[in-house]
Amino acid sequence: MMLSLAMIAKNEEQYLDRCLKSVSTLVDEMIVVDTGSTDRTREIARDNGAVVYDFEWCDDFSAARNFSIEKTSGDWVVVLDADEYFAEDYADVIREFISRGQQIGRFEFIARFVKDGLTQSSQYSSSRLFPRHIRYMGRIHEQLVSDLPRCDTGALVMHDGYYMTEKSERNIKLLLQEVKQHPGDPYLLFQLGKQYRGNNEYEAAGNYLLEAYQNLSGPTPYALEVILELLEVLTHTKKYVTAFDLVEGHAELFDTSPDFCFATALFLLDYAIDTNDHSVIGDIEQCYLTCLEMGKHQAKEVVIGTSTFMAAYNLAVFYETTGLQEKATEYYVLSSSYGFEPAKKKLEGL
Structure with missing residues (x-):
């Protein structure tokens, strides 16, 4: 089975070399789609053996990601961003996972961020290994569209792209467009509230997070994070009665x-x-x-x-x-x- 890396990137000269070197032993080809870099991103990608394509940015992450997948020639695809990298060589782990047949592989991620002047780390899982026929949907915080089972691979990825960087303005713009198209979607509302909280706009954050919380239904993988984000915002805005109700509930x-x-x-x-x-x-x-x-x-x-x-x-x-x-x-x-x-x-x- 041939395995391809499908990546989109823009102005990632600071991180790209590290990422591509971490994945080069795992894949048979590396595809990097550049969405408008003005730095050395294309040059670094080519120096690492990647094939580079240009894509005109259209405020749609899924469109760019699907374009990158279409440029691959492998049977399976692994997706990483330039500011992510494998913690160690998982070639055997990933090949063994692929040999099990049709499924989607989740990687565990550890991400650094700064809060209250202190560098902290969070952990989460994300589906990034899948058969080539699968595509993404969503302007931002795009998701794979597939009914295949999602299973842990055992691979660990480090992520520091949001560490000491500012991407909230771009993300808020795209999320507002998505929420307009999909009103009431709890995941989009959660992500939008989270972005506003990260931007210290607590009233807006509280409104979107409360709506996300109220729209949750059934077992939801991100429900705990919605509750945690909402509790933090309620605390900051001193809405203690609602916070007590949330905790007791x-x-x-x-x-x-x-x-x-x-x-x-x-x-x-x-x-x-x-x-x-x-x-x-x-x-x-x-x-x-x-x-x-x-x-x-x-x-x-x-x-x-x-x-x-x-x-x-x-x-x-x-x-x-x-x-x-x-x-x-x-x-x-x-x-x-x-x-x-x-x-x-x-x-x-x-």
Whole structure:
């Protein structure tokens, strides 16, 4: 079975070489479709053995991606963006996956981002390996259109394209067009709300996220992320009554999601400070302890650290603020043991 890389790129000279070198041992050909670069993107692609085609950008990611797939000659396609790269050589893993027959392969991704001045990482999965006949749909946050089963491949991809970059203006423009064409689509509303939140436009973010939440139906892979984003925005906009309703309506997540417990602790802390209601202080402590307990059992995180070093650090700050210095030191030490720099600095100052 022949495997092709299908990539679209624009002004990616900073990342492209790393990406193509990580994938070159996995594929039989590399197709790079350039959508209007003014830097060395085309040259770097050719230097790595890729075949380069030009595509006139038309504000439609799926159109560009489908064009790149049409230029491939393989039986299967792997899709990566220039700012992504395989963590190691997965040639054998991917070939074994393809040998199983018609299915769509999911990669696990770890993405860096900056929030509140701190570099953090999130993890998610995305379908990127598939038979060549499948195509994309959607102007932005495009999705594969297929009824084939989606299965994990075991391959890990690193992603840092949103790290210290600004793409929200472009994304918001395209998402607004998509929402106009598909009103009420919870996934598009979620992505739009997320973009507004990232742009610090919290009122707009809250409106779209609340609509996305209200339109969820049945088991939805991104439902937890909608809840987390909405809770964060409700906290920031001080809509505490709605936030309490949201938390109480998903009490089952206290047993499964460290991210939910972590976000609830942040909400309760803001609420306690703003309203001087100290009745929730014990709940804040319990949320962080629950996060750490789930971490002992390798609970799945959205943001890396919510069941380990970030929860330990916030709990240490909580104890320090409430005058329990011995406990604070204990949890700073725990957070520091994961290599968390803010915890190390705190210990140096104690």
